[in-house]
Each structure stands twice: as C-alpha cells, then as structure tokens.
Amino acid sequence: MKVFISADMEGVAGVVHQEHTARDGREHDRARKLMTEEVNAAIRGALEAGATEILVNDSHGTMRNLIPELLHSEAEYIIGSPKMLSMMQGIDESFDAVILLGHHARMGQSGILNHSFSGKVVRNIKINGVDYGEIGINAAIAGSFDVPTVLVTGCQFAGAEAEDLISSIETAVVKQTVNRVSSRNMTPEKSQELIKEKVISALEKRSQIKPFKINGPYTVELAYIHSGFADAAEVLPIVEKIDGETHRFESDDFITAFRYIRSLISLASS
Missing domain, CATH: 3.30.1360.130 (Dipeptide transport protein)
Structure with missing residues (x-):
C-alpha cells in the first residue's frame, strides 16, 4: 500500500498565530518541530496499517519546514518550492490513499488561520460556482489520479469542511478554534496519538471512500x-x-x- 501525505502547518496542534507559521516568526522553529512530530505520528500509523511506501510532501509556505534529522526513517520527503502541483507534488495514480495533515478551513470560514493558498492575496476560489479551499482542491487533485483522500487533520472547521465534501472520510480534530488566532489544543502527545489511530482507521476503510472529483468542464x-x-x-x-x-x-x-x-x-x- 502506497500512502501520500500532504503536510501543512496551520492545522497542527499548538499552532495558532503567524508567529508560528511565518518563516521569520519568533515561534516558527517550535511550530516546525510540532509539524514534524505530527508527520511522524501519521507515518507510524500508516506503517502499522500495512503501508509499504510513504511519500510526504512539505506543503506549508516555502515548503521547507520539516526537520530532516527528526523525520521517521521509513518514508521519503519532498521539501522545497516551487513545485508544479504545489501541496500535492508527487501524487500519481500509483497511490492508494491520501492524508491531508495539518490542514485548515478555507478563507472566510471560522477556522483558525483560515485562508485559501494565500491569505494575503486570495479572497476566494470558485470552481463551477462552488467555493473551495485547500482541502477541496487538494482532494480533487488526488481524485484526478483516482486516489481517495481518506483523512484530514486540523481544527473542527477543517474537519467539517472535509466531511461536507467527502462521504465517509475520517477526521482527526486536534484543536478547537476559539477565533482566527486562538484555539483549544490537545497536547502534542495526545494529538499525535489521535493522528496515529485515525490514520490506521482511515487506511483500513480506504475502499469505502471514493476519490473526490469535481466534474468538468x-x-x-x-x-x-x-x-x-x-x-x-x-x-x-x-x-x-x-x-x-x-x-x-x-x-x-x-x-x-x-x-x-x-x-x-x-x-x-x-
């Protein structure tokens, strides 16, 4: 079983502010470590569920956030940008499942640090009249290769956004949004435990989750x-x-x- 993980930062437990997410933020190094640890938890879950190949794409900002020396040895990693498929670089039809880790609600929703690809530039993105954020668009990219998105981790609004789009998808809610820059968080130990368990559950039921597709043109x-x-x-x-x-x-x-x-x-x- 091949598993693809797109790892963002805003949905990671303990990450609440641009001081965490911005490359020059005073808390950025701490956020990088929290993100890396959640990625490792997802990898442990995927391995326990039977994954034989795991590819992780660093998907936040400059896409140079994951800390190589702390990463799990049983996966490979795409780090850096620009990349043609951005947050989904590396996905193809050979994968069996996609996990969207540390993701967030789209711009204009109530979720913590909500935005759609660029909070400084984009107000909204409508495709055939429907407003989509990163969760929907990334899942649709996977769906273009007939790969199901089986799990989204982040705040409750990210989870709800995923559930509105994809029937039977698993979600791991590791924090509860209070407002755009405040949340009630699980501890890293608890969030990582939840992510591992949810990855196992999602991969075991992957055959029940259809690839998410937006019909063209x-x-x-x-x-x-x-x-x-x-x-x-x-x-x-x-x-x-x-x-x-x-x-x-x-x-x-x-x-x-x-x-x-x-x-x-x-x-x-x-």
Whole structure:
C-alpha cells in the first residue's frame, strides 16, 4: 500500500498565530518541530496499517519546514518550492490513499488561520460556482489520479469542511478554534496519538471512500483581496476580468485549471 501525505502547518496542534507559521516568526522553529512530530505520528500509523511506501510532501509556505534529522526513517520527503502541483507534488495514480495533515478551513470560514493558498492575496476560489479551499482542491487533485483522500487533520472547521465534501472520510480534530488566532489544543502527545489511530482507521476503510472529483468542464473564478492583485495577474492571456477584483477562466482539465490558479496567485503576489 502506497500512502501520500500532504503536510501543512496551520492545522497542527499548538499552532495558532503567524508567529508560528511565518518563516521569520519568533515561534516558527517550535511550530516546525510540532509539524514534524505530527508527520511522524501519521507515518507510524500508516506503517502499522500495512503501508509499504510513504511519500510526504512539505506543503506549508516555502515548503521547507520539516526537520530532516527528526523525520521517521521509513518514508521519503519532498521539501522545497516551487513545485508544479504545489501541496500535492508527487501524487500519481500509483497511490492508494491520501492524508491531508495539518490542514485548515478555507478563507472566510471560522477556522483558525483560515485562508485559501494565500491569505494575503486570495479572497476566494470558485470552481463551477462552488467555493473551495485547500482541502477541496487538494482532494480533487488526488481524485484526478483516482486516489481517495481518506483523512484530514486540523481544527473542527477543517474537519467539517472535509466531511461536507467527502462521504465517509475520517477526521482527526486536534484543536478547537476559539477565533482566527486562538484555539483549544490537545497536547502534542495526545494529538499525535489521535493522528496515529485515525490514520490506521482511515487506511483500513480506504475502499469505502471514493476519490473526490469535481466534474468538468471547469469555470474558475478567482477573487483577490484587492484590485491591485487582479491588475498584476491580468497579464495571463487566459483570464477574463469580470470585476475589479475577480478573474474568470475556463479549462477542460482539472490539473490544468489548478496550474492556472497557482500561476495567477504567483503573478498577483509578484
């Protein structure tokens, strides 16, 4: 059994503020260690469930967060960016299951540190009229390769977002959001124990969870925080500007649509 883990940071127990998540934050090194330990817990669970190959993709910010010397030896790791598939780099049809670790609710929801790919740039991302965040889009990337997303870990709002999209998915709620920069957290020991148990449970029931797919063709509307970002990204010929802060484009292929989304965000923030 091959298992793919996309490891973000905002949904990790004990991570609550940009001082944790930003590379120059005073608490960033502590958050990196907490993230690495939750990844290791997921790996232990996957191995106990029978995984023979585990690939972990560092998916937060610069994607250079995992601490190599502390990582479990029975997995391989993709670290660094940019990457064509970003948070899902390395996924393909050979995998049996996807785990979204340390994930968070989309921009505009109540979850801790909520955002959609870039909290400084993106207001929302609509695909065929439905608002999706990182959980939905990452799961749909996996679904494009017919791989089911079986577990999401994070706060209660991240869990609810996953459950709204994917029937029978497992969730590991390691903290309860109080507000955008405050949460009631499990201790690292307890959160890691829960993650390990939930990974085992999710992988054992993976045949009951269908790959999440968004049916094409795709009409994507990307709304920015302000019009300056839309102006900067307008150089991409595929987009139509439908108001001062929103671009729209169409695609027949989901992976292509995602690559355009990432390109627009990169252009907007340049």
